[in-house]
Amino acid sequence: MIRTALLHLLLLLALAPAAVxxxxxxxxxxxxxxxxxxxxLIRDLAERMLPVYQDADTERYLANLSALQMxxxxxxxxxxxxxxxxxxxxxxxxxxDQRQPPGRAVALDLYVHxxxxxxxxxxxxxQAFAQAFxxxxxxxxxxxxxxxxxxxxxxxxxxxxxxxxxxxxxxxxGVLDQDQALELxxxxxxxDARRSVGAAAAKLVEEDGRRRYAGGxxxxxxxxxxxxxxxRVLLPRAGAERRAALLQYxxxxxxxxxxxxxxxxxxxxxxxxxxxxxxxxPRPFLHEGEDVRAVIRWIARQPWSxxxxxxxxxxxxxxxAWAAAKQAPAALKAIAAADPMAPGIDFPAPGxxxxxxxxxxxxxxxxxxxxxxxxxAAWQALDRKWYRSGAPYRDYDRMAxxxxxxxxxxxxxxxxxxxxxxxxxxxxxxARIDVPVLSIGGYYAGGQAGALYYFGEHLRYKPxxxxxxxxxPWAQDAARGGPPPILRGYTLDPxxxxxxRELRLRWFDHVFRNGPLPPPLNDRVSYELMGADxxxxxxxxxxxxxxxxxxxAGGERHRLSAAVPPDSAYTSLVVNLAxxxxxxxxxxxxxxxxxxxxxxxxxxxxxxxxxxxxLGGSLGGQLDFMLNRQDVDLSLTLYEQLAxxxxxxxxxxxxxxxxxxxxxSQRHMLLAGVRQxxxxxxxxxxxxxxxxxxxxxLHLEVLKRPDRQINYGGGGEVSGEAxxxxxxxIKLRWYGGSYIELPVRR
Numbered sequence: 085m086i087r088t089a090l091l092h093l094l095l096l097l098a099l100a101p102a103a104v105x106x107x108x109x110x111x112x113x114x115x116x117x118x119x120x121x122x123x124x125l126i127r128d129l130a131e132r133m134l135p136v137y138q139d140a141d142t143e144r145y146l147a148n149l150s151a152l153q154m155x156x157x158x159x160x161x162x163x164x165x166x167x168x169x170x171x172x173x174x175x176x177x178x179x180x181d182q183r184q185p186p187g188r189a190v191a192l193d194l195y196v197h198x199x200x201x202x203x204x205x206x207x208x209x210x211q212a213f214a215q216a217f218x219x220x221x222x223x224x225x226x227x228x229x230x231x232x233x234x235x236x237x238x239x240x241x242x243x244x245x246x247x248x249x250x251x252x253x254x255x256x257x258g259v260l261d262q263d264q265a266l267e268l269x270x271x272x273x274x275x276d277a278r279r280s281v282g283a284a285a286a287k288l289v290e291e292d293g294r295r296r297y298a299g300g301x302x303x304x305x306x307x308x309x310x311x312x313x314x315x316r317v318l319l320p321r322a323g324a325e326r327r328a329a330l331l332q333y334x335x336x337x338x339x340x341x342x343x344x345x346x347x348x349x350x351x352x353x354x355x356x357x358x359x360x361x362x363x364x365x366p367r368p369f370l371h372e373g374e375d376v377r378a379v380i381r382w383i384a385r386q387p388w389s390x391x392x393x394x395x396x397x398x399x400x401x402x403x404x405a406w407a408a409a410k411q412a413p414a415a416l417k418a419i420a421a422a423d424p425m426a427p428g429i430d431f432p433a434p435g436x437x438x439x440x441x442x443x444x445x446x447x448x449x450x451x452x453x454x455x456x457x458x459x460x461a462a463w464q465a466l467d468r469k470w471y472r473s474g475a476p477y478r479d480y481d482r483m484a485x486x487x488x489x490x491x492x493x494x495x496x497x498x499x500x501x502x503x504x505x506x507x508x509x510x511x512x513x514x515a516r517i518d519v520p521v522l523s524i525g526g527y528y529a530g531g532q533a534g535a536l537y538y539f540g541e542h543l544r545y546k547p548x549x550x551x552x553x554x555x556x557p558w559a560q561d562a563a564r565g566g567p568p569p570i571l572r573g574y575t576l577d578p579x580x581x582x583x584x585r586e587l588r589l590r591w592f593d594h595v596f597r598n599g600p601l602p603p604p605l606n607d608r609v610s611y612e613l614m615g616a617d618x619x620x621x622x623x624x625x626x627x628x629x630x631x632x633x634x635x636x637a638g639g640e641r642h643r644l645s646a647a648v649p650p651d652s653a654y655t656s657l658v659v660n661l662a663x664x665x666x667x668x669x670x671x672x673x674x675x676x677x678x679x680x681x682x683x684x685x686x687x688x689x690x691x692x693x694x695x696x697x698x699l700g701g702s703l704g705g706q707l708d709f710m711l712n713r714q715d716v717d718l719s720l721t722l723y724e725q726l727a728x729x730x731x732x733x734x735x736x737x738x739x740x741x742x743x744x745x746x747x748x749s750q751r752h753m754l755l756a757g758v759r760q761x762x763x764x765x766x767x768x769x770x771x772x773x774x775x776x777x778x779x780x781x782l783h784l785e786v787l788k789r790p791d792r793q794i795n796y797g798g799g800g801e802v803s804g805e806a807x808x809x810x811x812x813x814i815k816l817r818w819y820g821g822s823y824i825e826l827p828v829r830r
Contacts, residue, residue, distance in 0.1 A: 190224065201215065237289060425534055428507065528571065563588065
């Protein structure tokens with residue numbers, strides 16, 4: 085009996101290493117996802133996994149088995165596995181691996197079948213794929229066909245970045261568990277499919293679209309001021325019933341989601357802004373509200389319309405949606421805006437500080453050829469020329485050689501006055517907006533301030549508004565092409581990579597078809613908590629406040645301290661406005677990596693945090709200082725410095741003009757030579773779990789950059805101030821009564 089027990093024990097000990105080996109796989113990725121040895125590396129991983137892979141869920145097993153077989157180039161076996169999977173799904177009525185992007189299963193079915201045909205010598209891969217596509221397309225519904233085509237034709241660059249992320253995450257451990265290995269294989273297959281057949285798929289999708297959809301011809305309406313509005317409509321050929329329309333108002337015609345809308349059973353409508361194509365002499369912002377309302381009324385009169393219109397847009401299109409909502413037609417039933425411009429709020433002068441790229445944008449937006457033909461280097465050369473000259477800012481377009489009336493008109497209205505207020509809803513006008521709204525904004529996007537403004541004002545004047553705000557660690561245009569897995573050196577959490585275009589369509593389904601509210605929307609405010617790989621939800625923008633004082637004590641870095649410093653303690657800062665040796669604009673650094681030194685400013689750092697902090701909201705605080713001028717432009721940037729010394733920029737820099745910090749509609753000059761306090765509230769959202777052991781680092785800088793308007797502090801109109809007429813030095817005393825308040829969620 086003892087001998088039998090011993091034999092059992094020896095057998096278990098012998099089997100234990102095998103069990104570990106079956107669940108983990110040695111893997112040493114190359115430095116780059118572009119390494120030519122990557123296909124062989126993935127194939128080797130798949131070969132080692134195939135003999136040991138198991139899963140109690142048969143459908144998931146078949147899906148993953150087919151992926152491993154494809155990675156191993158055993159296409160016939162993978163084709164058989166996917167056929168078995170389809171048969172089981174038809175019987176069960178559910179799709180396998182529902183976390184994956186819509187259309188992936190159909191796309192991979194087509195791809196593996198084409199690979200099987202090509203491997204058997206039936207035809208080259210492109211021809212084999214065309215055969216597989218044309219055989220399968222008639223059996224697919226519009227939505228299924230669109231999703232498959234969209235997945236296959238997605239630019240390979242995103243897949244390459246996703247593979248790089250997977251490699252970087254696995255490099256340190258040198259080993260993958262089964263789930264990690266499968267995810268890596270799926271990531272590789274997506275990239276391989278798009279590189280192999282993406283171009284062929286694009287042509288086939290266009291061919292198939294002509295069979296599925298009707299319309300596409302342009303209709304021209306006469307807009308406000310005599311200009312032209314160009315409209316295209318795409319309708320599903322299936323069914324003749326009236327249907328709701330989803331209207332996209334765009335500045336650039338290529339940004340067209342009409343097919344995605346039509347594939348979902350809506351009328352997909354695209355209206356082109358009159359700023360493009362040289363129609364008339366349009367100026368940005370002035371007529372979009374009237375023009376969009378005219379398009380909505382036109383849609384409601386069409387025989388295919390059921391009288392309901394959902395309006396959506398990104399950037400300028402998002403602004404146009406809000407401009408139309410100011411006096412919304414009855415047919416407007418929903419608005420979805422991503423990083424919407426808010427003229428006078430976040431453009432052309434965020435924080436009331438004009439930016440040179442606003443002139444470049446105006447020039448491009450009003451020109452049929454997209455502007456003057458300058459590239460980035462030419463614009464930077466112009467910035468340096470103006471900066472070194474010391475000329476007034478209103479001379480910038482003269483130095484560019486192209487006077488722009490819109491730019492000069494903006495400069496004539498530095499305050500958020502009535503000229504700006506009439507362009508979008510203002511004050512109590514928000515209370516009349518009684519349709520569901522979805523706002524999307526990115527922590528690092530220029531349009532985030534607009535999204536926060538529209539949401540905050542809507543809820544302020546209409547507390548019961550049906551308005552959802554979605555925020556994540558994204559840059560501008562994330563709603564168009566999807567959030568990239570790597571953003572300026574920072575690897576996004578998997579939770580931060582939703583398909584925002586699909587989410588927007590599902591939200592419209594929620595509004596027009598009583599569908600469920602799509603995740604991660606789970607409250608009025610939903611935001612991704614960086615570093616936690618989780619979504620957080622809140623009923624409002626309000627958060628708690630954790631105060632850190634700007635303690636003047638310390639060496640090169642001063643202190644961020646929870647304790648109140650002595651009232652008389654201060655540190656000095658002198659900035660020479662005449663020093664133009666820094667004429668090259670500061671490089672746009674990575675979000676993650678080494679924290680750069682402050683530019684014309686000071687750094688403050690906390691002690692290592694004893695506990696993690698969950699930040700969800702906007703940075704605020706109060707500055708306690710003495711200044712030798714009547715105004716100053718400031719920038720605050722908050723970083724997390726991890727225990728290993730690396731850093732992460734937690735949000736876009738918070739830039740503002742001191743004289744407008746408390747009231748954007750009216751300038752209140754600062755007091756020269758007098759100690760004073762200046763409350764401030766940033767227009768950027770922080771959503772981050774700051775780790776225990778990390779330090780918080782704050783840069784407090786005076787803005788003096790070649791790509792910004794320069795505030796000399798003389799008290800006059802800033803655009804008219806020239807270097808030769810002002811004192812050259814800004815002198816500041818920063819007192820310990822200065823503090824920031826972190827938006828802590830508990």
